[in-house]
Amino acid sequence: MAHLLRGKQAGIHRDFSGGLDPQLFAIDEVARYGINSQISALSYDPVQSLLAVGTSDTQFGGGQIYVFGQSRVSVVLPLPRKSSVKSIHFVADKLVCVDSKHEISVFSLETSRIISTYTPPGSVTALLTDPTLDFALFGLQNGEIVAYDLDRQHPAPLRIPNLWRQQHPNSRLTSVVTLAFHPRDLGSLLIGYNAGAAVYSFKVDKATKFFQYELPPGAPGGDSDPTASSIRRYPRLTQAIWHPTGTFVLTGHEDSSLVVWDPKDGRKLLARTIQDTNVDEPGGAAAIRGATPGTFALKCPLFRIAWCSKENPDDTGLLIAGGTPTTSIEKGLTFIDLGQTPNYTTSSWQVISQHFEKPKRQHTLPTPPNAEVVDFCLIPRRSPHYAGSHDPIAVIALLASGELVTLSFPSGHAINPNNQLHVSLSYVHPFINRIDLAFVERTRWLGMVENRSKGPPILKGGAEAKRSLMRYANRNILQAAHADGTVRMWDVGHGDEIENQTMIQVDMARAVGRSDNVYISKMSMAGATGELVAGLRTGEVAIFRWGHNKDYGKEIRHVEATAFGLETIKDRAEPNVKEGLLPLAMFEGQGQVTALKMSDVGFAAAGFQQGALVVIDLRGPAVIYQAGLNELASQNKRGSFRRSNSQTQEKAEWPTCIEFGVMSLEGEEYSSILLFVGTNLGRLATFKLLPESHGGYSVKFVGSSASEDRIVTIAPIDAELGDPAEATQSAVAGLREGRKINGVVLVVATSGVRIFQPPAAKGAHKTFDEVFCDSAAVVRYQAAGYALLALFGDGTAKTFSIPALKQIASANVSHILNVRRFAEAVVTPTGDIIGWTGPSEIALLNVWGTGSDLTRSLDKLLNVDALVPPRPTISNVQWMTGTLYVTPADMDALIGGPNRPPSKRMVEQRRAEEEQQRAMKRSATAGSSSAETQDEGYWAYMQRQMQERTQSLNIMGDTTDKVEESSSNWADDVNKFVSKQKKKAVMGFVGSKLGF
Numbered sequence: 001m002a003h004l005l006r007g008k009q010a011g012i013h014r015d016f017s018g019g020l021d022p023q024l025f026a027i028d029e030v031a032r033y034g035i036n037s038q039i040s041a042l043s044y045d046p047v048q049s050l051l052a053v054g055t056s057d058t059q060f061g062g063g064q065i066y067v068f069g070q071s072r073v074s075v076v077l078p079l080p081r082k083s084s085v086k087s088i089h090f091v092a093d094k095l096v097c098v099d100s101k102h103e104i105s106v107f108s109l110e111t112s113r114i115i116s117t118y119t120p121p122g123s124v125t126a127l128l129t130d131p132t133l134d135f136a137l138f139g140l141q142n143g144e145i146v147a148y149d150l151d152r153q154h155p156a157p158l159r160i161p162n163l164w165r166q167q168h169p170n171s172r173l174t175s176v177v178t179l180a181f182h183p184r185d186l187g188s189l190l191i192g193y194n195a196g197a198a199v200y201s202f203k204v205d206k207a208t209k210f211f212q213y214e215l216p217p218g219a220p221g222g223d224s225d226p227t228a229s230s231i232r233r234y235p236r237l238t239q240a241i242w243h244p245t246g247t248f249v250l251t252g253h254e255d256s257s258l259v260v261w262d263p264k265d266g267r268k269l270l271a272r273t274i275q276d277t278n279v280d281e282p283g284g285a286a287a288i289r290g291a292t293p294g295t296f297a298l299k300c301p302l303f304r305i306a307w308c309s310k311e312n313p314d315d316t317g318l319l320i321a322g323g324t325p326t327t328s329i330e331k332g333l334t335f336i337d338l339g340q341t342p343n344y345t346t347s348s349w350q351v352i353s354q355h356f357e358k359p360k361r362q363h364t365l366p367t368p369p370n371a372e373v374v375d376f377c378l379i380p381r382r383s384p385h386y387a388g389s390h391d392p393i394a395v396i397a398l399l400a401s402g403e404l405v406t407l408s409f410p411s412g413h414a415i416n417p418n419n420q421l422h423v424s425l426s427y428v429h430p431f432i433n434r435i436d437l438a439f440v441e442r443t444r445w446l447g448m449v450e451n452r453s454k455g456p457p458i459l460k461g462g463a464e465a466k467r468s469l470m471r472y473a474n475r476n477i478l479q480a481a482h483a484d485g486t487v488r489m490w491d492v493g494h495g496d497e498i499e500n501q502t503m504i505q506v507d508m509a510r511a512v513g514r515s516d517n518v519y520i521s522k523m524s525m526a527g528a529t530g531e532l533v534a535g536l537r538t539g540e541v542a543i544f545r546w547g548h549n550k551d552y553g554k555e556i557r558h559v560e561a562t563a564f565g566l567e568t569i570k571d572r573a574e575p576n577v578k579e580g581l582l583p584l585a586m587f588e589g590q591g592q593v594t595a596l597k598m599s600d601v602g603f604a605a606a607g608f609q610q611g612a613l614v615v616i617d618l619r620g621p622a623v624i625y626q627a628g629l630n631e632l633a634s635q636n637k638r639g640s641f642r643r644s645n646s647q648t649q650e651k652a653e654w655p656t657c658i659e660f661g662v663m664s665l666e667g668e669e670y671s672s673i674l675l676f677v678g679t680n681l682g683r684l685a686t687f688k689l690l691p692e693s694h695g696g697y698s699v700k701f702v703g704s705s706a707s708e709d710r711i712v713t714i715a716p717i718d719a720e721l722g723d724p725a726e727a728t729q730s731a732v733a734g735l736r737e738g739r740k741i742n743g744v745v746l747v748v749a750t751s752g753v754r755i756f757q758p759p760a761a762k763g764a765h766k767t768f769d770e771v772f773c774d775s776a777a778v779v780r781y782q783a784a785g786y787a788l789l790a791l792f793g794d795g796t797a798k799t800f801s802i803p804a805l806k807q808i809a810s811a812n813v814s815h816i817l818n819v820r821r822f823a824e825a826v827v828t829p830t831g832d833i834i835g836w837t838g839p840s841e842i843a844l845l846n847v848w849g850t851g852s853d854l855t856r857s858l859d860k861l862l863n864v865d866a867l868v869p870p871r872p873t874i875s876n877v878q879w880m881t882g883t884l885y886v887t888p889a890d891m892d893a894l895i896g897g898p899n900r901p902p903s904k905r906m907v908e909q910r911r912a913e914e915e916q917q918r919a920m921k922r923s924a925t926a927g928s929s930s931a932e933t934q935d936e937g938y939w940a941y942m943q944r945q946m947q948e949r950t951q952s953l954n955i956m957g958d959t960t961d962k963v964e965e966s967s968s969n970w971a972d973d974v975n976k977f978v979s980k981q982k983k984k985a986v987m988g989f990v991g992s993k994l995g996f
Helices: 002-010 163-167 226-230 350-355 422-428 442-446 506-514 629-635 729-735 820-824 877-881 888-896 906-925 930-934 939-996
Strands: 028-034 039-045 050-055 063-066 074-078 085-090 092-098 106-107 113-118 124-129 134-139 145-149 154-160 176-181 187-195 197-201 206-209 239-240 249-253 258-261 268-272 302-309 315-322 330-342 361-366 375-378 393-401 406-407 432-440 475-483 486-491 504-507 520-525 534-538 539-547 567-569 577-588 593-598 603-606 610-616 622-628 655-664 669-679 683-691 697-705 713-720 743-749 751-756 764-767 772-779 785-792 794-802 805-810 831-839 840-846
Touching: 028 422, 028 831, 039 085, 039 375, 039 393, 050 074, 050 085, 050 406, 050 504, 063 092, 085 124, 085 163, 085 330, 092 124, 092 187, 106 249, 113 939, 124 176, 134 154, 134 888, 145 888, 154 888, 163 197, 163 206, 176 239, 187 239, 197 249, 239 302, 239 840, 249 302, 268 350, 268 655, 302 375, 302 772, 330 350, 330 622, 361 751, 361 840, 422 475, 432 442, 432 520, 432 930, 442 475, 475 785, 486 506, 486 520, 486 534, 504 506, 504 577, 506 539, 506 577, 534 764, 539 567, 539 593, 577 610, 603 655, 603 669, 622 697, 622 939, 629 683, 655 713, 655 729, 669 713, 669 743, 713 772, 743 772, 743 785, 772 820, 785 831, 820 831
Parallel strands: 520 593, 593 655
Antiparallel strands: 028 840, 039 050, 050 063, 063 074, 085 092, 092 106, 106 113, 124 134, 134 145, 145 154, 176 187, 187 197, 197 206, 239 249, 249 258, 258 268, 302 315, 315 330, 330 361, 375 393, 393 406, 432 475, 475 486, 486 504, 520 534, 534 539, 539 577, 567 577, 593 603, 603 610, 610 622, 655 669, 669 683, 683 697, 713 743, 743 751, 751 764, 772 785, 785 794, 794 805, 831 840
């Protein structure tokens, strides 16, 4: 019967939850954002402009593949079995994955579903695909290579034996480490074994060259340990790649050596490391000293090497992850710019060796301190060929921690992921420390489009599925505080169509003037004005306001200026932001910021761990109130401290929750702007904001009330209508008209909930049995009424009626959300719950649903009009000199067998080619402009190239014919001259004998 009396005790005479039925309470999983587990693989397709991210199987989630496109395009591809993603490759309209259990999964980009699986006869150690082939080659641990037909979905007859074992019968167990097709000739395959490398020719079905790196005694190699150089060594191979034109081969080894080879005769051209050259010669480079005298520094292994090129494939450079000393302060990717490759036919061996020994330049693409790059993914401008390293515009680096860093290439400048990558990738770019949510008006959010200078978009593929549009609903704007001190804001949505999909960012590190120790502990955003306040663990509070940057494009030196207790930081705006949330003012407090609130009516309040409370009027801006909570006890005239013994009062007290409201206090006949502050000891302090004659406001403490434990939520309620009695712009405007709001405050603590009229009425109370409440809010379901929605430590979400506080319904959400992070979850007024599922993923739930699970994404990934460009071919000179060129069609016969019919993709490409040729004939015009040449289609481009190539060959043929004709005429003239001289000699001899 207690719940029947609570309404009367609270001063509420209506049941605000009368229309709510337990059957309405059902959990729907609406959306997920972020990455469920640690990233283990990356792949980019420049044709479709899609990025694939694979994850590991950990305690937080199973391995799966995320495919991201433009804007919010996202599709999740689960693996058929519980395992981790080891490698992923795009192949035209498919995605090939190798998992940790050595199972091959093939996904269709058109249907976003798995279409086949394959288990090779052994452990897979290398994967190779080509955009023009319908096959995938797999290197096995036993040194063999097998093939799988992606189009026919069955193993192909090709099987390459262990070539290294055939060449070196006495070698130990050798496994395939890497595989690479020749960039210009599919008929040549570079196979990297752990003992060395070999070039296999499909044309003759055998290995044509072998490469083994040998270090004689006295040669330092890449080892850091100088004592290891006294013996002959054969460092194990870890990488093997082609030069972008196939002129040279580079092998990377476990001792961090980089060795360049000539694939024609197997000659070793140079052995070097990132720091030294000629490390294969005795008495070479010295060991790198360690941190203490008498020690040497270890080197990081070569995690990955890419031989990149500019638009001209002969202008190349090496991008290397790893290979640097562990004592190196500067971390990042190493780029060795080799410059223009010497002409192979006209250059001496010395010139070629010096090209690799003395590069054009060498620099580091920096990453965050103490962050080791273990993998990277290049972002080419257009071509998917040249092993995905042709003319890259950016590189996405994967750090050992699982975070991502995007850098421009080759300069190495950090690229802001805002509006460049999918919002889910921002959760690991870098990691997020804290989230909060603002309920922003739709029209206000539509106008908040940040104008920030940025480069060309990275992801442009895919198309979003159509969703319903909620035109009259406020937007769920998430604020995410990252480890680098940035705060990013974007619309989580309600499972509906998101009109403004852009992301807004503020740099807290720049606002406070330092780059280290910028852990953001609290933040709050005003839903009506879009103003933001953020607080650090070190006590700084920064305020941001939307506006235009008058110093756009300029780096302004900060000038310290303090007024009204605040430091002006307008000159610390980011120079590349033309319009957005700009820094306004900063307050330096003491101790960690434990509570923050930005109101809709121009006030901000901050609480600190030292017990201080600060109120800021943004009209100045100015600090209008600053006091400690311990000072309020002496001002409290009502004596409402429930626990007043000396032991309780000696405990440290600090604010944990702050809220603004508009209502009448107990015993008053008018309404005021009120400030409610809840503490860790369960005290609720009430303050009144009073207007002053000079136009400002003052803050007055009016009383306090005690609860049992730490306060987690404060909700002002209109006692007559049940609506929120928050300090909105319309409510404050009504104060001028004498409007009175009879309100109560619903205060949720960890052990119970109270409803009373402030500042210190007794009200109604309910205790939670055996479990603690971590997060709560008052929610509304359409016109049915209001209820209290709370998350509890036992993994349940429960609703309670208002004001009776009777439980309406309960549901278990522990299978979706991480219960240990319930305190960081956010409950919205519409019944949405945003909580963490793992270290870098959140889920959006709605309690007024039907109990449905997360639906599969209907976004489209494949653009059927985006065709794979033709593969680079051998040069005309190589063709004329007799080099046998193997086409993709020839490879289909060599790998798939002579009886394999053309694949479906080849038939479609042939049809598209014929249709393109017919269209070209209909619309062919003479003398196309250069602009038209830039916009021509793929088949038009190919036809023009073939015509130009044929013309060049005809010209070369005519020149050859002329040379032959000239040579023939010259030979005839020589013959005639010789005959004439012979005749004269004979006649002279005869004449002398006859006496003439």
